[in-house]
Amino acid sequence: MRKLFVLLVVSLLMVSFGFAVYSAPVVASSKGVVAAANSYAAEIGAQVLEMGGNAVDAAVAISLALGVAEPYASGLGGEGYCVITLANGEKYAIDFRSKSPSATTYEQLEKDFATLSSRVQEDEAGNKYYPIQYNAKGACVPGVLAGIEAALDLAGTMDFSDLIEPSISLAENGMVVNETFAGVVSDAYDKVLNNAPNFLNEGFAWETGDIFTNPDLAETYKHLQKTGPSDFYNGELAEKIDAFMKEKNGYITKEDLANYEAIVREPLEGTYRGYDLYVPYPPVSGPQVLAVLNILENYNLSNFTWDDPLAVHIIQQALVLEDVDRRSFISDPDFYDLPTEGFVSKEYAKTRMMNIDLSKAIDPNTYNDYLGNAEDYVDGESYVDVMLSEAEKAALQTDDIYEHPSTTHFSVIDQWGNAVAWTQTISSFFGTSEYMDGFFFNNEMYNFSSNKSSVLALEPNMRPRTTICPTIVQKDGKVRWIIGTPGGGRIVSTIIQLLVDVIDFNMSIDEAVATPKFVGYSSYKDLTIEGGYPESTLAFLSDILGHDVNEYGYPDLFFGGPNIISVAEDGMAVGAGSIRRDGAAAAPEL
Amino acid sequence: MKKVSVVFFALAIFFVGFVFAEEVFTLEQPAFITSAGQSPGALQMTVVCKMVKLDYTFEKLMTADDFDPQAYNCAIFVVGASGKGLGAAGIDIDEETARVVALAQKAKDNGLPIVLTHLEGAARRGASSDLLFNELSPFADALFIKEESDAADQMFSNIAEEKEIPIFFFEKTADLKNVISEVFGL
Numbered sequence: 001m002r003k004l005f006v007l008l009v010v011s012l013l014m015v016s017f018g019f020a021v022y023s024a025p026v027v028a029s030s031k032g033v034v035a036a037a038n039s040y041a042a043e044i045g046a047q048v049l050e051m052g053g054n055a056v057d058a059a060v061a062i063s064l065a066l067g068v069a070e071p072y073a074s075g076l077g078g079e080g081y082c083v084i085t086l087a088n089g090e091k092y093a094i095d096f097r098s099k100s101p102s103a104t105t106y107e108q109l110e111k112d113f114a115t116l117s118s119r120v121q122e123d124e125a126g127n128k129y130y131p132i133q134y135n136a137k138g139a140c141v142p143g144v145l146a147g148i149e150a151a152l153d154l155a156g157t158m159d160f161s162d163l164i165e166p167s168i169s170l171a172e173n174g175m176v177v178n179e180t181f182a183g184v185v186s187d188a189y190d191k192v193l194n195n196a197p198n199f200l201n202e203g204f205a206w207e208t209g210d211i212f213t214n215p216d217l218a219e220t221y222k223h224l225q226k227t228g229p230s231d232f233y234n235g236e237l238a239e240k241i242d243a244f245m246k247e248k249n250g251y252i253t254k255e256d257l258a259n260y261e262a263i264v265r266e267p268l269e270g271t272y273r274g275y276d277l278y279v280p281y282p283p284v285s286g287p288q289v290l291a292v293l294n295i296l297e298n299y300n301l302s303n304f305t306w307d308d309p310l311a312v313h314i315i316q317q318a319l320v321l322e323d324v325d326r327r328s329f330i331s332d333p334d335f336y337d338l339p340t341e342g343f344v345s346k347e348y349a350k351t352r353m354m355n356i357d358l359s360k361a362i363d364p365n366t367y368n369d370y371l372g373n374a375e376d377y378v379d380g381e382s383y384v385d386v387m388l389s390e391a392e393k394a395a396l397q398t399d400d401i402y403e404h405p406s407t408t409h410f411s412v413i414d415q416w417g418n419a420v421a422w423t424q425t426i427s428s429f430f431g432t433s434e435y436m437d438g439f440f441f442n443n444e445m446y447n448f449s450s451n452k453s454s455v456l457a458l459e460p461n462m463r464p465r466t467t468i469c470p471t472i473v474q475k476d477g478k479v480r481w482i483i484g485t486p487g488g489g490r491i492v493s494t495i496i497q498l499l500v501d502v503i504d505f506n507m508s509i510d511e512a513v514a515t516p517k518f519v520g521y522s523s524y525k526d527l528t529i530e531g532g533y534p535e536s537t538l539a540f541l542s543d544i545l546g547h548d549v550n551e552y553g554y555p556d557l558f559f560g561g562p563n564i565i566s567v568a569e570d571g572m573a574v575g576a577g578s579i580r581r582d583g584a585a586a587a588p589e590l
Numbered sequence: 591m592k593k594v595s596v597v598f599f600a601l602a603i604f605f606v607g608f609v610f611a612e613e614v615f616t617l618e619q620p621a622f623i624t625s626a627g628q629s630p631g632a633l634q635m636t637v638v639c640k641m642v643k644l645d646y647t648f649e650k651l652m653t654a655d656d657f658d659p660q661a662y663n664c665a666i667f668v669v670g671a672s673g674k675g676l677g678a679a680g681i682d683i684d685e686e687t688a689r690v691v692a693l694a695q696k697a698k699d700n701g702l703p704i705v706l707t708h709l710e711g712a713a714r715r716g717a718s719s720d721l722l723f724n725e726l727s728p729f730a731d732a733l734f735i736k737e738e739s740d741a742a743d744q745m746f747s748n749i750a751e752e753k754e755i756p757i758f759f760f761e762k763t764a765d766l767k768n769v770i771s772e773v774f775g776l
Contacts, residue, residue: 183713187674189630193637203637204763205630207711208738 020589021046026510028574029587034058035563035575036410037073037486039584040175041065042577044166045412046586048158055418056084056155057163060148062410063424064167064221067144067439068214069175071199072184072429073408073486076220076232077441079143080424081280083267083470084155085479087417092154093267093280096147097463098140098444099260101251104460106452112137112249116450116458133446134191136250138432140444140464144424145229146262154264155418161225168225171218171438174211178582180557182208188430196435217438233257237437244436252441259461267472270344272297273503275480278472282330285469285492287343291322292496294349295356301504306515307533309540310358313547315500316527317356319493319520324370325352326492327522331455332463338455342377350383361546364525407468407486411565413573419479419565421470425486467491473499479567481509485578487560490528493519494560502566509566510576517559526550530559555580615732615756617703617773618663619645624652625668626690626722627683628675631710632668638766642776651679654692659700666705666734667694667726671718683718687725694729707734708746709763715739723749733757734769 023039023046032055034045045062053061059082067075074080079098085091114137115121115129122128132138152160185192185205192199198216206212224231231237234257242254267278270290277293279286295318304311329343342348355362355370362370376386407425426442434441447464449456456465468491470484481502485494494517501512516532527547529538531554541547552558561581567573577583623639623646625632632650639646647662659665667690676686697704706726708714727749737759740746750757758769770776 179713182711186630186710186713187672190633193633202764203641204634207762208713210762 021050021586022589023584023586025579025584026574026576027585027587028572030415030572031588032058032412032414033565033573033575033585033587034062034410034412035565035577035583035585036062036066037408037561037563037578037581037583038066038069038178039577039582039586040069040170041410042584042586044170045410046588047166048163049414050588051158053158053163053414054155054416055412055414055420056151057158058412058414059410059420059422060152060156060160061163061166062412063144063148063422064164065170066408066410066424068167068171068217070181070408071214071217071438071440072181072188074144074424074426076144076439077139077142077431077436078424078426079140079442079444080147080422081284081468081470082147082151082420082422083278083280083472084151085278085419085472085474086155089477090155091267091278093265093278094147094150094154095263095265095280095463096143096150097283097466098143098442099461099463100140100445100448100458101253101256102259102460103251103253104445104458106458116446116448118446133428133443134195134433136245136248136432136434136441138443138445139245139250139252139434139441141252141256141260142232142442143260143262145224145232146260149229150262150264160228164221164225168218168221171214171221174213177206177208177210177212179208180582181212182206184429188433191433192430195433196430196440199435214438220437220439233260241436248434250434268340268344270294272499274475275503276474278474279469281333282338282340283332283463283465285326285330285467286471287330287340288322288326288467288492289469289471289495290344291325291349291352292318292492293499294344294346295321295353296496296500297346298350298353301500302506306501306505306507307537309537309545312518312533312537312541313361313545314356314358315496316518316520316547317362318352319496320362320367320522321352321355321370321372323492323520323522324367325372325374328371328455329374330465332465335459335462336455339374339378341379342374345374345377345380347381347383347386348372348374348377351387359545361527364548367522407488409468409470409484409486409561410563411482411484411575413479413482413565413567417479417571419472419482421472421482421484423468423470423484423486425466425468427466469495471495478569481567482565483562484564485560485562487558489521489523490517490519490558490560493517493521494562498562498564509564509574513562513564513576514579516554519559528552530554530556557581615773616775617705619774620662621646621664621666622652622657622662622697623648623666623668624690624693625650625670625675626726627669627671627686627719628679629670629672629710629714630675631670631708631714634709634763635666635668635707635766638763638770642767642770642774644770644774644776651689652693653689654696657693657696659697659702662702664703664705665694665697666707669706669708669719669723669726670710670714671716671722683721687722690722691725694726698729703731704729705732705734706730707766708739709734709736709766711736711738712742715742720745727753731755732773734766735759736763737761
């Protein structure tokens with residue numbers, strides 16, 4: 001009964017304010033489209049477009065709404081990266097990744113009997129060091145509100161106070177819990193019960209069909225509505241976070257918050273078969289996506305079908321090779337001199353292609369022997385010259401960091417052609433599970449390495465690496481696709497397959513989202529593949545090419561939850577929400 | 591007439607007795623609770639028990655060797671297989687199945703009534719969860735089942751019918767409080 005009441009209230013509110021929007025798994029519109037992991041958030045974004053806001057305004061509203069609708073995947077305690085291309089030709093990449101608190105060093109962790117490892121460590125003297133993944137020590141300085149402020153400063157047209165209003169209503173009036181929400185809470189019930197019992201439904205996991213409200217977050221949002229986002233870094237909220245962290249023995253201080261800034265850059269550019277791609281710089285996976293595409297460009301993939309075992313083999317091996325590179329070539333560019341230009345060089349890609357044996361899979365036990373020499377290509381050298389000079393390989397620093405199927409991605413385009421690809425996260429589902437004023441703190445500290453000689457070695461104020469990669473594809477200056485996905489270590493694999501599906505296999509975006517996915521990731525010694533491939537493909541991959549095939553069910557959230565948009569030459573945009581995560585697209589009514 | 595009355599009276603006693611046996615399933619405290627599959631459902635069960643102030647002990651990895659059946663008056667197995675939970679416990683589904691079957695056997699041999707519960711809904715109905723439930727069902731004296739878990743295929747209803755044991759349904763996990771209160775007389 002209450003469910004019906006909530007639906008009725010939401011419907012009446014939308015009609016009374018004249019915000020006529022509609023949502024569905026796939027939506028087409030020439031007035032702008034939103035695709036997000038949750039229908040409430042997608043509809044809020046579409047309302048902003050209907051009110052005359054642009055794609056950046058809508059993106060800000062969606063980011064805040066996802067903090068309500070998917071509190072376990074992102075929110076004020078999190079971080080992310082977005083890529084914006086404006087109709088006037090301007091392009092931005094906003095790095096609002098979290099950064100390590102200034103007190104965090106290996107020495108400090110040791111003093112606190114803490115470790116970046118996921119298991120309890122013991123030294124020779126018998127001292128034990130405990131993981132910080134699920135406590136306040138595991139939180140990095142959050143960046144979401146700084147990212148929102150930067151985006152609005154660059155290209156917003158509406159006030160933050162107006163954009164946060166629909167999320168306040170959502171948090172107060174509630175939303176119907178879907179299967180994804182219920183499943184994620186159920187899976188993490190023990191850690192939420194320990195750290196955030198107030199989040200639960202009177203002590204129990206939220207169940208499908210329940211009405212979820214978050215009055216604490218509504219109050220926090222109302223406070224921010226009055227003060228603006230900077231209060232999180234310099235105001236009352238910063239003081240509260242400082243006190244909360246002291247009480248919980250965390251490392252974040254009000255000084256860390258005051259010193260945090262989102263970084264605005266131009267996106268990294270690349271090409272694939274005549275399309276222009278705009279992706280993020282390190283410490284996220286933009287260069288890796290371009291490097292994989294540069295290898296694939298040397299194969300005529302359109303001669304294959306999506307389920308051809310040889311196509312799967314080529315793509316998977318390219319993914320593995322560039323994942324090996326990622327582990328040495330992607331980190332915080334403020335701390336390391338990274339060979340990004342070489343990593344994304346098409347000449348370098350030819351040398352990587354030479355490692356792919358079309359008749360046999362690389363032995364997974366030797367993956368680490370395949371680190372490339374991207375440093376030799378940073379000034380545009382040809383592969384012929386470099387290989388003839390027999391440059392020596394650098395030693396590989398391997399970081400076996402577990403990456404979670406959490407995070408969230410959304411895409412927006414408005415009627416003018418402004419586009420936003422935005423990925424935000426709190427790392428694991430529920431992050432540290434430390435809960436304050438209606439939101440969870442991220443556990444990004446876990447993405448630093450316990451290997452002190454790695455490019456992920458912990459330094460104070462450093463941004464850890466993750467695999468997220470919000471991507472915008474243009475042709476002749478016009479947006480064609482806006483793509484991104486959550487999925488931890490599967491993110492790059494899923495993004496590459498989406499791009500190959502729409503560009504090489506000429507699929508529509510809903511077909512591309514639905515097509516079963518596979519993974520090329522150097523931590524996985526098998527070929528992890530979603531159900532739906534023909535038996536003959538699986539048999540060929542296994543028996544002829546030598547892959548250790550590990551078939552999952554279909555659909556499986558493990559392979560990510562892409563929410564993507566395509567734009568036809570006539571400006572008609574189509575949004576597709578993820579079928580693996582109850583995602584939705586929404587648009588203003590025509 | 592007298593003969594008819596006697597027959598009627600005898601039938602009435604039989605019928606009332608039958609209905610009584612059907613409707614009044616009771617358990618006594620203290621209860622022993624364990625997980626069968628290491629999903630978080632067992633933890634939710636303990637929250638229910640705390641709320642109704644049930645005297646219970648929860649050991650999610652209790653083995654038959656370490657189990658003292660004299661310390662309890664019933665045993666509750668919360669069924670739900672979780673790859674993550676099994677992984678964290680360092681065991682696989684075969685080891686978990688062997689553990690809970692041995693535990694149930696020891697409880698049964700010592701006269702403890704055994705309850706199987708499934709409280710995480712359809713999302714926790716997979717091959718491994720069903721395997722555990724079917725392996726344990728021969729020992730069961732009653733089932734506590736979330737309605738949604740049974741909705742698609744009536745697996746739990748069918749088990750209860752075949753074994754002629756009571757089945758107690760609840761809609762939401764919080765409603766399990768009513769079931770626990772009823773059977774334990776709280």
